[in-house]
Amino acid sequence: MNNVSRYPILAALTGLVTLLAAVTVSWQWLAAPSIFDIEMRLPGKDGAPARSQAARQAVDLVGVFQAFDGVPSVCEGSWPRFRGPDFDNIVKESAPLADHWGASGPPILWSVELGEGYAGPVVWNGRVYLLDYDEEERADAIRCLSLEDGREIWRRFYYVDVKKNHGMSRTVPAVTDDMLVTIGPRCHVVCLDPVTGGFRWGIDMQRDYGAEEPLWYTGQCPLIDGSRVILAPGGPDVLMMAVDGETGEPVWTTPNTPGWKMSHSSVVPTTIAGRYMYVYSAVGGVVGVAADGPEAGALLWQIPWNARVIAPSPVPLGDGRIFIAAGYGEGGMMIRVQENGGVFSAEVLYRHGPREGLAAEQHTPIYYDGLLYSIMPKDAGALRSQFVCYDPDGTLVWSSGQAQRFGLGPFLFADGKCYILGDTGELTMLRISRTAYEELDRAQVLHGHDAWGPIALVGDRMLLRDLTQMVCISVGAVS
Amino acid sequence: MDSRDKIDRREFIRAAAVLAAGGGAWMAARPDAEGMVWQIDPAKCIQCGRCATNCVLNPSAVKCVHTYEICGYCDLCSGYLQPGAKARDTGAENELCPVGALKRKFIEEPFYEYTVDEERCFGCAKCVKGCGQFGNGSLHLQIKRDLCVNCNECSIARNCPSDAIRRVPARRGYLFKQWVSGEESEG
Numbered sequence: 001m002n003n004v005s006r007y008p009i010l011a012a013l014t015g016l017v018t019l020l021a022a023v024t025v026s027w028q029w030l031a032a033p034s035i036f037d038i039e040m041r042l043p044g045k046d047g048a049p050a051r052s053q054a055a056r057q058a059v060d061l062v063g064v065f066q067a068f069d070g071v072p073s074v075c076e077g078s079w080p081r082f083r084g085p086d087f088d089n090i091v092k093e094s095a096p097l098a099d100h101w102g103a104s105g106p107p108i109l110w111s112v113e114l115g116e117g118y119a120g121p122v123v124w125n126g127r128v129y130l131l132d133y134d135e136e137e138r139a140d141a142i143r144c145l146s147l148e149d150g151r152e153i154w155r156r157f158y159y160v161d162v163k164k165n166h167g168m169s170r171t172v173p174a175v176t177d178d179m180l181v182t183i184g185p186r187c188h189v190v191c192l193d194p195v196t197g198g199f200r201w202g203i204d205m206q207r208d209y210g211a212e213e214p215l216w217y218t219g220q221c222p223l224i225d226g227s228r229v230i231l232a233p234g235g236p237d238v239l240m241m242a243v244d245g246e247t248g249e250p251v252w253t254t255p256n257t258p259g260w261k262m263s264h265s266s267v268v269p270t271t272i273a274g275r276y277m278y279v280y281s282a283v284g285g286v287v288g289v290a291a292d293g294p295e296a297g298a299l300l301w302q303i304p305w306n307a308r309v310i311a312p313s314p315v316p317l318g319d320g321r322i323f324i325a326a327g328y329g330e331g332g333m334m335i336r337v338q339e340n341g342g343v344f345s346a347e348v349l350y351r352h353g354p355r356e357g358l359a360a361e362q363h364t365p366i367y368y369d370g371l372l373y374s375i376m377p378k379d380a381g382a383l384r385s386q387f388v389c390y391d392p393d394g395t396l397v398w399s400s401g402q403a404q405r406f407g408l409g410p411f412l413f414a415d416g417k418c419y420i421l422g423d424t425g426e427l428t429m430l431r432i433s434r435t436a437y438e439e440l441d442r443a444q445v446l447h448g449h450d451a452w453g454p455i456a457l458v459g460d461r462m463l464l465r466d467l468t469q470m471v472c473i474s475v476g477a478v479s
Numbered sequence: 480m481d482s483r484d485k486i487d488r489r490e491f492i493r494a495a496a497v498l499a500a501g502g503g504a505w506m507a508a509r510p511d512a513e514g515m516v517w518q519i520d521p522a523k524c525i526q527c528g529r530c531a532t533n534c535v536l537n538p539s540a541v542k543c544v545h546t547y548e549i550c551g552y553c554d555l556c557s558g559y560l561q562p563g564a565k566a567r568d569t570g571a572e573n574e575l576c577p578v579g580a581l582k583r584k585f586i587e588e589p590f591y592e593y594t595v596d597e598e599r600c601f602g603c604a605k606c607v608k609g610c611g612q613f614g615n616g617s618l619h620l621q622i623k624r625d626l627c628v629n630c631n632e633c634s635i636a637r638n639c640p641s642d643a644i645r646r647v648p649a650r651r652g653y654l655f656k657q658w659v660s661g662e663e664s665e666g
Binding site for chain 1: 551552553554555557562563566568569570571573574579582583584585588589590591611612613
């Protein structure tokens with residue numbers, strides 16, 4: 001006799017319990033959310049329209065001219081373009097500058113209200129030029145102010161819609177005796193007479209060359225080289241071009257064979273192996289373009305770099321090496337450009353993330369006396385937001401330390417000193433040192449925020465700005 | 480010692496009871512006599528991720544919150560997108576949030592609005608860290624008052640490496656970031 005026959009009640013109970021358990025499990029399984037309730041995380045759920053270069057309305061770049069009663073200053077000196085006369089943010093010959101400001105800080109000579117943004121000024125023949133944004137007129141406003149007292153001499157504005165997207169204005173003009181050139185946040189290029197403000201020509205790099213506006217508008221600053229203006233539209237056909245300063249007509253164009261795009265970086269001239277060339281850090285990679293001779297406009301070398309947002313400009317070291325930086329997690333790289341039998345090529349010497357070596361998010365590092373100086377980005381680990389000094393071989397020389405961190409703001413070298421503007425308008429003065437961070441003084445010169453616009457220095461007059469205000473201060477030594 | 484100087488046990492208990500009753504009445508009568516609750520100070524938070532795993536609740540009572548007036552409404556949002564994301568869209572492979580709790584919605588060119596799905600958020604702080612590194616820092620962590628059981632000894636406070644969790648009066652409850660004169664401050 002088997003066990004089932006021997007214990008029929010036990011067998012029945014076991015079967016019942018098994019059946020109940022099976023029903024319970026089945027019920028729970030059936031009642032559980034269906035796999036069809038799982039939300040598929042797929043592209044296109046944000047309702048964004050397809051990204052396209054939709055035709056946009058033409059802008060009348062001639063715009064409107066207004067004259068005011070400001071008078072140019074008799075102060076000598078100039079700050080003619082982005083990063084100064086030599087593109088390096090170093091003032092070679094300056095007036096003696098103060099080592100200390102005292103409790104009251106450096107004297108504020110004048111101030112002006114600006115539209116929201118980060119546009120920096122240039123100075124030429126006693127005039128301050130700035131591409132502002134007029135929020136009431138909804139217009140890019142090219143303003144000419146007196147270096148003496150900040151009073152406006154003239155302005156020319158053209159209507160263009162720019163929404164607040166981390167400020168509106170962005171760029172630094174370029175000026176010579178012959179022309180004043182600006183690039184607006186929406187990629188409009190305008191050339192004016194620098195004295196009268198008379199309109200010469202205008203180019204819409206989006207409409208005319210298919211340029212794709214970078215995120216947060218363009219930060220590219222124009223380059224005037226002799227009688228030509230160098231621009232980098234990064235459109236489908238033209239990566240870089242030179243236009244005649246008199247007419248705005250193209251002199252040469254560089255085909256965009258790599259298919260790279262416009263960044264916030266600016267074109268930098270340099271000479272390598274006796275060849276004068278323009279270096280540009282585009283979205284996609286870095287290029288060198290012949291700047292003169294019959295080959296002007298030819299692509300000499302290129303090296304890919306997959307950085308998404310590039311604000312700093314290339315830093316040539318003078319020996320064929322060029323340091324490149326980008327924010328948003330990218331870091332930096334050192335490349336070497338060489339010539340062999342008339343053919344140029346570029347190689348990467350080293351490349352690193354922001355935690356492993358020299359990096360910059362917004363402002364271009366300064367190369368001075370064989371060392372590189374920069375403010376590290378916020379994702380640089382222990383060095384985040386510190387002012388640092390690196391050997392070009394990639395070795396950290398010194399940093400400002402945990403207690404001395406800065407924002408995204410600009411910095412400039414003059415008279416053996418370094419001036420760093422913090423995000424909220426605190427100006428720090430250092431002695432430039434090869435061995436250590438050596439602070440001289442600090443002063444609150446602005447009281448707003450996002451003080452990210454580049455600094456200009458002419459004589460002992462320093463121009464600085466925050467999001468909505470520009471000040472002219474005297475940093476000269478008191479005799 | 481003279482026995483008359485001694486306090487007997489009964490007198491001691493009586494005095495202690497009077498003192499306790501008086502103290503309790505005084506405490507209750509104070510204008511600020513209210514409960515204290517645990518909250519995260521965004522200025523001290525280092526986004527270590529421990530809030531997600533150290534709360535006695537599962538999922539954690541800590542959630543990401545968003546101060547919209549600080550947000551830049553950017554297309555390239557470092558709080559929403561993975562570093563090096565191939566595309567700026569809602570594909571899971573591009574999202575930084577492991578559970579898709581941060582949602583994005585197109586408003587108008589070039590602006591996007593970001594909202595937190597609290598049902599999904601478990602306080603890992605990945606988005607908060609990303610937002611603070613490149614953005615304005617509008618995303619931050621807070622202990623949700625409707626979820627928190629207000630333990631006497633908060634488990635995440637005990638394990639917080641930056642002492643970012645402290646007691647605040649219940650009537651405030653939160654330490655939201657605010658935009659005041661261009662600076663982030665507590666609300």
